[in-house]
Amino acid sequence: EDQVTQSPEALRLQEGESSSLNCSYTVSGLRGLFWYRQDPGKGPEFLFTLYSAGEEKEKERLKATLTKKESFLHITAPKPEDSATYLCATGDSNYQLIWGAGTKLIIKP
């Protein structure tokens, strides 16, 4: 069964303390790995798409990487405004997105 699992469920960091969020997936043929950021009460905001193992993409303090079984979202020197829930998703054989439950990131000043 196609599945996406994110860990940890929640992560509390001090401002400036770098870390990584994990997204592991089991799908029969990867059709894109997508990262989103969601603030409370708002729609998810698209961040990155990764298609091939070894691919990396960066945006400000965020860098997403992809292996054959998982993706990491690295956050370098985070600021309080990076606090949000980070979601990952991947496409299944019917081109529907399978969503992880998300990681709630809290950055304390």
Place this chain on the structure above:
Amino acid sequence: DSGVTQTPKHLITATGQRVTLRCSPRSGDLSVYWYQQSLDQGLQFLIQYYNGEERAKGNILERFSAQQFPDLHSELNLSSLELGDSALYFCASSVGQGYEQFFGPGTRLTVL
């Protein structure tokens, strides 16, 4: 701003009533998706349309229905509302199937 618009932003209604949520996709996007997100829960996929045709169904209740019009905007109809239907309803759009989806700001539905 993702380019996806949703109206209304907030909706308060009573049990047993019917409401319609509206979504306009990004210019050029042919696919529209509807999601439900209850408090502190994950995104639940409801239904997808592509260029006017229904393409996929998720956990959508029989009391719920949707359609996509020739101008590509979409409406989600919720009827015989129950307290448990209170949630955020998001619309997303994409160029086609399997591509990144862009989300609207959502409609917050409260059923009293």
